[in-house]
Amino acid sequence: MRCATPEATPGIPKRRPSLGNAVTNRNTAYLLIDDLFKIESEDAISWKLITETIEVNGYRLQKAVTTFGGRNWTAWFASKVNLQEGPYKFHGLPGMIFIISDDQGHYSFNLLKSYQLPGTYDTQAILERHAGMKPVKISLQKYKKMLLAEYNDPMRDMREHFQNNKSEDMQFYYNSIKITDLSQLKKMEDEEREYLRNNNPIELTYAVEYPDIK
Known part of the structure; x- marks a missing residue:
């Protein structure tokens, strides 16, 4: 998730949950500029799979590349983790994204730890609840x-x-x-x-x- 004021990168993207095996490309970015605003977008990401693999913490990760948001990205995903998700808006690979970075070295995401929560939590409208206001589209x-x-x-x-x-x-x-x-x-x-x-x-x-x- 991401946070923004007028001086920062735009908004907090909230990805719609996948429905069964279907993966959605729809995102909502929340922006705080005096009031709370939101920008909805369809963010289809086209990946090219590379045969190269690496070993990280006992997981074999496969390489994939894409161009998104005006940047070139390299991702490493685990096909054994059956979640087509990753950080920020990145999704759609046949496995969970563990590592992804752009070729300019400006942004890098790494999965440091994962654990099972003791229960199920409702995160729908979590930003609106905490902000205490309804976002304007x-x-x-x-x-x-x-x-x-x-x-x-x-x-x-x-x-x-x-x-x-x-x-x-x-x-x-x-x-x-x-x-x-x-x-x-x-x-x-x-x-x-x-x-x-x-x-x-x-x-x-x-x-x-x-x-x-x-």
Whole structure:
């Protein structure tokens, strides 16, 4: 599962459970940007199986490669573990994925431990329950527009609150820094924009092209 704020990789993907031997490609990414949003997607992954194998913790793993989300991935799966699942959105191999990484070395997932839970737990709507709010469905294009708006004016809410509240009893803080003058926000704006520009989403299709702002 993955978590995102406007400054991070997008959302927490929730895969629909497989029905019998059927495997679904449908995912829902949850995004927290002031409110809770979700993006639904169909993520079919086309794998090429390679005969190469390795031994890991007593399991023989077979190699498979794919291109997904603008990246080239190499996976190692165990055919003896009859689960067509893996980390993030990766699925659809004839066995459970133990290891998967992209060819740039930016992302790598490794199965460290597995164990049987003492009972069955209902995880339906778990994010909605913990967030305490109902997610609003949006498109990927809408998501990018929201991040671009955040980039163009990252301190908008803080600036408006500061300007609209003149009471001497009112104090404003941002990241534990007390705001006493609007000029302080310039450095914070630059830091927020730099953070967004350096974002490296796991799916490059989620990347936003940010303009240079002096």
